[in-house]
Amino acid sequence: GDSVTQMEGPVTLSEEAFLTINCTYTATGYPSLFWYVQYPGEGLQLLLKATKADDKGSNKGFEATYRKETTSFHLEKGSVQVSDSAVYFCAPGPASNDMRFGAGTRLTVKP
Amino acid sequence: NAGVTQTPKFRILKIGQSMTLQCAQDMNHNYMYWYRQDPGMGLKLIYYSVGAGITDKGEVPNGYNVSRSTTEDFPLRLELAAPSQTSVYFCASSYSQLLNEQFFGPGTRLTVL
Numbered sequence: 001g002d003s004v005t006q007m008e009g010p011v012t013l014s015e016e017a018f019l020t021i022n023c024t025y026t027a028t029g030y031p032s033l034f035w036y037v038q039y040p041g042e043g044l045q046l047l048l049k050a051t052k053a054d055d056k057g058s059n060k061g062f063e064a065t066y067r068k069e070t071t072s073f074h075l076e077k078g079s080v081q082v083s084d085s086a087v088y089f090c091a092p093g094p095a096s097n098d099m100r101f102g103a104g105t106r107l108t109v110k111p
Numbered sequence: 112n113a114g115v116t117q118t119p120k121f122r123i124l125k126i127g128q129s130m131t132l133q134c135a136q137d138m139n140h141n142y143m144y145w146y147r148q149d150p151g152m153g154l155k156l157i158y159y160s161v162g163a164g165i166t167d168k169g170e171v172p173n174g175y176n177v178s179r180s181t182t183e184d185f186p187l188r189l190e191l192a193a194p195s196q197t198s199v200y201f202c203a204s205s206y207s208q209l210l211n212e213q214f215f216g217p218g219t220r221l222t223v224l
Contacts, residue, residue, distance in 0.1 A: 034213075103152070104153040106151075
């Protein structure tokens, strides 16, 4: 099935630093790709998505570009805030019983 | 819309007890999922369903059972609870198989002692 490999954490940054979290995918074809965020004590929520190759997803200052030549969907933010501290998950579509989320990357932003 | 709801929020079980974790969604989604998240770890798919009456095993189904009698509900049954089942359980749903944007419930924190 489709799966992703995600950069391991934890990642600790100072406020206003640049963030990159790597994600590469293995799939037949070009599935939709997602980044989810999990704030402490909460469930996952969708952060951004890309439905096809060369799409760029963006939300709350985060961006990720679906690059088929490198099979990547890296998450970036130009200037992180303390409120961005969370765990970030990369995930592929489509739905199947062997669909696999990324392992998650814990980000801590210090003031 | 309430989205995806889960009950209970917390539960402590003794070894060998059984329980059902409830999950409901009001978005008319066909696809529903159960995941477990162990401390500091990622999500592992337990079971998934593509519609009422149809379920399939995920990565870690042993020790669990599911049923899907309606589109809205997808309960997860634990039989003979074991300490290895101590985890946070998340239910999720999605509308489309290809554009599989999942909506998650708030989770159930289960401890087996």
